[in-house]
Amino acid sequence: MVTFYFIGILLLVHHESVYCESPSTTSTADTRSTYDTAGTTDKEYSLRLAHGKYGMVEIKLRNTWGYICPNHFNDADAMVLCRELGYKGGFAYLLIREFDNGLRPLVxxxxxxxxxxxxxxxxxxxxxxxxxxxxYSYAAAHCYNNSGYEFRLVNESAPGYGLVEMAIDGEWRPFCGYQGFDYNSRAIDYICQTLGYSAGSFVSRSQKNPVENIWTTHLSQCDGDPSMLLRCPIILVPNEQPYDSRSSANNRYRWVNSSQCRSGLLPTIKCF
Known part of the structure; x- marks a missing residue:
């Protein structure tokens, strides 16, 4: 694999300009340019998120699209990246890498x-x-114009006992988390800690999802930082597809998880 050195590529000279598409567009990109003394333009890099305001972070260097390694990608990186794309801010998450999307790591x-x-x-x-x-994952970001993410418990039959909901930019949706959430004590502990509790545990899936839109279809084992839920490899929304969607195997995988979250049962947890 060819190694790219980001420092050597991203050298700007005295004049530079940034072109950001509107956050309302479906494709978000930022292009920076440098100008030499002869006045010619050399495009240095472009940025985009796979789904406009959220998704896998893609970067273009020397006319080649690739991605940023997830190893050290964090909220500070996402905050700067999202502001560069014209948003108020953003947060980082690790996108599950179930299949190869054909892109290479560049940074x-x-x-x-x-x-x-x-x-x-x-x-x-x-x-x-x-x-x-x-x-095992890709660096991903979710940009916002008002506020980041937050959690709450609903339909509580007792304090700290209920269904999990998550909001981004104030939009509340059920937090489904099939394939991993039910057995992931780190993920549940983090949600409970954000709500002022010490830890938590999975109870059951007992209530049918009443809405179409949900916040995650897949949450894998949290082997990283236990204090940050979104450092767990995750698929944040149903149409998150970082790979070739033409593959029948990929489509089956996506359909099963989306169907389970949209028409299946939601998780109930207990915080203590």
Whole structure:
């Protein structure tokens, strides 16, 4: 695998410009350009998210689209990236890599603090060896214009006992989390801790989902930072497809998980 060194590629000279598409468009991209003394333009990099305001982070270097390694991607990186794309802010999550989407890793780490204007301004850009990228997930971001994510319990029959809901930009949806949530104590502990409890446990799936829109179809084992739920490999929304959707196997996988969340039973947890 060819190794790309991000520091050597992202060198800006005195004049630069940023072109951001409106957050309302379905394809979000940012293109930065440099100008040499002769006045010619050399496009340095472009950014986009797979689903406009959320999804796998893709970057274009030297006319090649690829992705950023998930190893060190965090909320500070997502915050800067989303602001560069014209949003108020954003948060990071790890997107499950169930299938190869054909793209190659181009950047090992951004190293942002969260205060920078663009990812180029991040002072700790790391070229690194992209062959060391985590092969189980992709770096992903969800941008927002008002607020990030938050959790709550609904239909509580007792304090700390109920169904899990999540909101982004104030939009509340059930948090389904098939294939992993039911047996993932780290994920449940984190949700309960954000609600002011110490820990939690899975109770059952007993109530049918009453709505069409849900926040996640798949949550894998949380082997990373136990204090951040979205550091667990996750598929945040039903149409998250970071791979070739033409594959019948991929379509079956996506259909099964979406169907389970949309027409199946929602998880009940107990926080204590």
């Amino acid at each position: 090992f780490s951004l190293g942002c603090t969260g205060t920078e204007k663009t990812i180029h301004d991040c002072s700790n850009l790391i070229g690194g060896n992209v062959s060391d990228c985590d092969v």
